[in-house]
Amino acid sequence: MNRYDWMLVIFTAVLVWSGIAPKDYPTWALEVSPAVIGAVLLVATRKRFQFSDFAYWVMLAHAVVLMVGGHYTYAEVPLFDWLREPMGWSRNNYDKVGHFMQGFSPAVIALEILWRNQVVKSRGWLVFLTICVCMAVSAVYELIEWLVAVLSQEAADAFLGTQGYEWDTQSDMLWCLIGACTMMLLQGFGGGLRRR
Template sequence: MRSSYSLHIFLLASIVSISAWSGMHPHDRLTWYLEVMPVFIGLLVLCFTYQRFRLTDLAYQLIWLHAVVLLVGGHYTYAEMPLFNWLRDTYTLDRNYYDRLGHFFQGFVPAIIAREILLRNSPLNKGKWLIFIVICICLAISAFYELIEWRVAVASGEAAVAFLATQGDVWDTQWDMFLALTGAITSLLVMSRWHDRQLEVFLHKKP
């Protein structure tokens, strides 16, 4: 477990460093607070539960990756991420697609976290019901986030434009939830066997 502990320390230290960079002169300070708040809340939860309910290395690595996506989006805003601006201009795309990537990860990463929690703390076994419930959880998370965006937009008006990142698309909310659904399904298809192997090793070596 020593190698896992070293990995976790590295992930924590690097995400703190990236958070510091993200908060330095962001494109829009209000948007930064709104976008990175889930990272800080998640970090606190993971730190407080580390000894009582430690996750697999795969789960922590995916959480780290999702946090980086949020921190980069918070720094530039999702509509102005430079690499995706370049892709938009180079390939004559209709928008900056970084927010689409963010919502894909909003399904991809929670799918593995929900799968791990359910397998370790519920009567559910691997199978169709586990897949169905994990996908439902991911869709619920996506819908809840869209409700938060709605309330923020109502409360702050024009100040929430960068947070919403609709870029003029009237179907942006539906696209966001569809991409979260796609991310969850993709995660379960691609990562489940790897996750199963890590769970098996982790549960046998758990101190």
Template sequence: MNAPLAQRNYDKALLVCLGVWLAGLLWSGWAPYDRATWWMEVAPVFLAAPVLWLTRRNLQFSTLLLIFITLHGLVLMLGGAYTYARVPLGFEIQHWLGLHRNPYDKIGHFMQGFVPALVSREILLGTGAVKGRKMAAFLSICVAMAISACYELVEWWAALAMGQGADEFLGTQGDPWDTQSDMFFALIGSCVAMLFVARFVDRAISR
């Protein structure tokens, strides 16, 4: 495939991703449970969208990874619309598994490890910054965990700045180990990405 055609195809795929995000933002932001929480939850989407578009000439991801990135954004929007502790899907999972709390936030933190790890891996291997796939996997997990740790710091700062008003954003639901379990789920997500999904991304890139 020649370069101009490949670029046009990538632009189309990226526009589909951004279009889905726009529709999701309109839906989730129409009447969210808490407007301030919505802004904080979907902020990564507002940051990622222009970065993806402005870097599309020099930094292109596989179509499969774009799908995962799109899904991650939708997970954030759903959590922003209801707040993580009130997402209906989470209550369904809670009922199925007999849990004592709504686990939807753990899905969010799983994706927080899963998608950044795959993004990091494609960048590391695609730019030639790392040659070995094992080292790329290790560093990608490290990047995902660093992002997870930074996000927990943001939650801490939000709690200090907003006081009780940060409860909807934190979504701890009374769990004193919420921060640790959030990071653990991000670790699970990044490991699953490297162990079971990376090979499919490689096949998507080769095609």
């Protein structure tokens, strides 16, 4: 098996585990669907555009974060419940990992697409537009969370995972920004990218 096959095996194994008796099936479907849609798109477009191995591993890590959050709900991931007391947290902060990845993973995707397709030629614009893409993804996700809350009071609390924190939306977007900036630093502000 090649590395892509191994990634699909890992993805499928975690997806199956995640779907076995999750905390709440409607929330599970909402949380896991971006990972499944992303995997289908990646498989469908792999011959036309191949990302770096690093990007695929980052996307897989993001999918795993989504599937773990879907299984337990973000507010009830056991490790982060256990960490609450030693870290002095008032809430389960697993959702912050999800929102960090919401910036970290799309940043590498945007970087590679924008740079290799020569959408931008300047590294400064590359950084700016990559961060803009990540923040747009975050804003759209927050709007989807709001819409779910309005349409379905039953699934809203588990899906939103605000845990009574009034600044949850703003905090989520900040963590996305931190994730995107972290990826930019790892990539040397696009300096490590090669055009193919």
